[in-house]
Amino acid sequence: MNTKAYFGNFGGQFVPETAMFALNELENAYNTIGQSKEFRDELADLLKNYVGRPTPLYHATRLSKHYGHEIYLKREDLNHTGAHKINNALAQALLAKKMGKKKIIAETGAGQHGVATATAAALLDLECDVYMGEVDIARQELNAFRMRLLGANLISISDGLKTLKEATTAAIQAWVNEIENIFYVIGSAVGPHPYPNMVRDFQSIIGKEAKAQLKEQNLKADYVIACVGGGSNAIGIFNEFLGDDTKLIGVEAGGLGTHTPYHAATLTCGRAGIIHGMKTIVLQDKYGMINEVHSISAGLDYPGVGPQHANLWEEGRVKYEAITDDECVQALTLVSRLEGIIPAIESSHALAYLEKLCPSLTEKSVILVNVSGRGDKDMNTIMNYEKGKIYG
Numbered sequence: 001m002n003t004k005a006y007f008g009n010f011g012g013q014f015v016p017e018t019a020m021f022a023l024n025e026l027e028n029a030y031n032t033i034g035q036s037k038e039f040r041d042e043l044a045d046l047l048k049n050y051v052g053r054p055t056p057l058y059h060a061t062r063l064s065k066h067y068g069h070e071i072y073l074k075r076e077d078l079n080h081t082g083a084h085k086i087n088n089a090l091a092q093a094l095l096a097k098k099m100g101k102k103k104i105i106a107e108t109g110a111g112q113h114g115v116a117t118a119t120a121a122a123l124l125d126l127e128c129d130v131y132m133g134e135v136d137i138a139r140q141e142l143n144a145f146r147m148r149l150l151g152a153n154l155i156s157i158s159d160g161l162k163t164l165k166e167a168t169t170a171a172i173q174a175w176v177n178e179i180e181n182i183f184y185v186i187g188s189a190v191g192p193h194p195y196p197n198m199v200r201d202f203q204s205i206i207g208k209e210a211k212a213q214l215k216e217q218n219l220k221a222d223y224v225i226a227c228v229g230g231g232s233n234a235i236g237i238f239n240e241f242l243g244d245d246t247k248l249i250g251v252e253a254g255g256l257g258t259h260t261p262y263h264a265a266t267l268t269c270g271r272a273g274i275i276h277g278m279k280t281i282v283l284q285d286k287y288g289m290i291n292e293v294h295s296i297s298a299g300l301d302y303p304g305v306g307p308q309h310a311n312l313w314e315e316g317r318v319k320y321e322a323i324t325d326d327e328c329v330q331a332l333t334l335v336s337r338l339e340g341i342i343p344a345i346e347s348s349h350a351l352a353y354l355e356k357l358c359p360s361l362t363e364k365s366v367i368l369v370n371v372s373g374r375g376d377k378d379m380n381t382i383m384n385y386e387k388g389k390i391y392g
């Protein structure tokens, strides 16, 4: 057993034998090319001059006054393409290029990871296929158009429910069929080893910057809050604080409520299982069939979670909570009105947790919230929500 592939009881490499070759090749490349000074310098330069890092740490004064605690926002929404996903997509695409791969592929649900990957492919002159469910292409017309405009081939998947799960299965199949030429860019801290480690490392710049930015002001975070879909923005900001006494809170999508079947609160309601090449906590029925999930936020709508989160949950190091669609929209509106910042609906789940946390605190606290992305992409969803059509 490859013990490095595990976080406690979770992780591993549950893939067909043919894919093991590619995973070993990737692990080698990541441990050599990925750790080289040349790669690190080139990536740092792109993150600075192309993505726009470091992102600001913003003291949200009106929100702080509203809640009676010092609230700081890590502004991943100000990254090029509007979210933290570019940190990882660009790094993986650069690694693919250095490995001599000509083509990168990606799966996407809402299209955010597809757009980030298509962007990196354009920049680095790589061919790019994006697998997306037919239903998602219709729902996310604008992102589908964006990917095509950036020069990616959008591959429409019409199996099953025609959404992310089927698109992921199709991408894995395409990868296994042409494993020598293709680099599979995974969009969250999920999948078989070494992806969860690699994605965490690429996203950990969020927490490194935030901790240093707090330190410059002689501050220390008492709490760090982030939303959890697959878990990449959360592990990205948590990683730097794992060894401290900072309390860490991951917020999952509670959808219409965890007492209903319409949610994506994996760690709140799931149990151990296997999904997309990893052992983790999975939302499943009593026969082990993976559940359909619901959230107003397409980016959190995933029935699994990264294996490191499953481990941090089991160890009790990170607390995981669920926020409903309604609570999320209230937070999005509040932060828009108080701060002039429209957060992504995913990030609004993290912000919504302030409403629960703040009244319970007896001492004045410093709370760091990761604003993983901007809400521009969500305006149709919010308009439809307000009309009572939350599935829009």
Ligand SMILES: *Cc1c(COP(=O)(O)O)cnc(C)c1O
Binding pocket: 083, 084, 085, 112, 113, 187, 188, 189, 227, 228, 229, 230, 231, 232, 233, 234, 299, 300, 344, 346, 347, 372, 373, 374
């Ligand atoms: C995709 C996405 C997420 C969820 O993905 P994680 O891997 O859990 O971070 C959160 N926020 C935004 C803005 C996203 O686009």
